[in-house]
Amino acid sequence: MYAKRRVSSGSSSGPLRASIYCRISLDATGQGLGVERQEQACRELCGRHGWEVAAVFVDNDMSAYSGRRRPQFEALLASRPELIVVWHIDRLVRRTADLARVIDLGCDVHAVTAGLMDLSTPSGRLNARNIVNFAEYESEHKGERQRAAGRQRASMGKAWWGSRPFGFEMDGGHRDAEADALREAYAGVLAGASVAKLARDLNAAGHVTTFGKPWGPASLRPVLLNPRNAGLRAYDGEVIGPASWGAVVTEDVFRAASRILSNPARGKGGQGPAAAALLTGIATCGVCDGEVKQNRRYHWKNKDQSYAVYVCKERSCASVPVEYVDGRVWRAVTEALPDPAFHAAWTDQRPAEEADVAALQDESRELRQRLNDTAEDYAAGIFTRDQARTITTRTRNRLAEIEEELTCIGNTYDLTSVLGDVDYVYEQLDDMTQDERRALIRAIVERVTLHPRAKGTKRLSPECVKVEIRTASSSDSG
Known part of the structure; x- marks a missing residue:
């Protein structure tokens, strides 16, 4: 049952305390500029209405549709806000299950682009569900298009990846120092070394992941199991043929290492006890x-x-x-x-x-x-x-x-x-x-x-x- 705690027009006890929520699905630069613009617009809206900004919650570079946990969204719900201010309703929720949790809060949602969404009324909740249902459909449809395009690119054998993979350039060429390090890692696997030891060796040699982080078993193991390193194209975990880029290691070496790494007795990622x-x-x-x-x-x-x-x-x-x-x-x-x-x-x-x-x-x-x-x-x-x-x-x-x-x-x-x-x-x-x-x-x-x-x-x-x-x-x- 919906129980509204405050009204957006304010009350005699003082100005409404607004909680701002900002989110962007993909931050390509890592600088957070998208969420900064959202926050600025939300603060300006609060200023025009005389609302006090109580807190700002930001989930940067995170999808609202994927189902992954959004830490700041969870913190927003736990804070029991009086009023939620967002750039657009789809910044807050893109799944009906999350909308139901927001409705249960018993507070209004105000979007910069659409105005007040009164979730205390059946018509307001219907409007919100329609917006979220359409956003959910768009996310599913976008996913289908992306999967189809990805399989087409894979079938053509062309180099395409969202971020540069270790050992390669964006155009499919090799980054020599990293490619040599990969070859040494494969040789280590065949020699019986644990993934944890190989990760330590990479770090000691001054190598980091392409995201600038130190290597660990959890990050190195999937890299070694990627058919890309053997010049093979794969889609959705399935090898579908040779690729246009050059192999870092031979297919024989890759298969031999994959057999070792995929052996259940070995443990995941070399994290088990020696x-x-x-x-x-x-x-x-x-x-x-x-x-x-x-x-x-x-x-x-x-x-x-x-x-x-x-x-x-x-x-x-x-x-x-x-x-x-x-x-x-x-x-x-x-x-x-x-x-x-x-x-x-x-x-x-x-x-x-x-x-x-x-x-x-x-x-x-x-x-x-x-x-x-x-x-x-x-x-x-x-x-x-x-x-x-x-x-x-x-x-x-x-x-x-x-x-x-x-x-x-x-x-x-x-x-x-x-x-x-x-x-x-x-x-x-x-x-x-x-x-x-x-x-x-x-x-x-x-x-x-x-x-x-x-x-x-x-x-x-x-x-x-x-x-x-x-x-x-x-x-x-x-």
């Missing part, structure tokens, strides 16, 4: 095939001494000291890496893997073009809705299959890239971070299984830790 030990998430229990975790055990002779162990998460089937397991696995890796037979197997495999990847990527591009053609043909009336839906469903299903095949090949392909300079990798073994060591282990080791000690003994033996090194044939089997 792996507690070298082999958590890699080693498994040899009895139940379950995951293992790091824990601590007390020495059986001295209860005051404890040591770290890997133990089966579910049943505690096996418990083996971390130091012993890490040593056995790392030794197996360092011995396998320079082995000529091991290296030759992977080197021989690389040309076949490259051919498979290229063929799948070509097919993927053709299928994405088919999706675009189907949409255009449906719009032109060549296909019925059911026909277009059938073609789209089958095409998307095949695209999903291709992504799975590329993922299966990915481990092999990534490893051949690592082993492409085996001498350099071998030289860096002692200086590797834990993240880098984990990445190398995942690439070279097929499986690490932990087994209980032999019955009746507390002595460790090689049988407690089994390490299976990858071969070309084992990876090829998926």
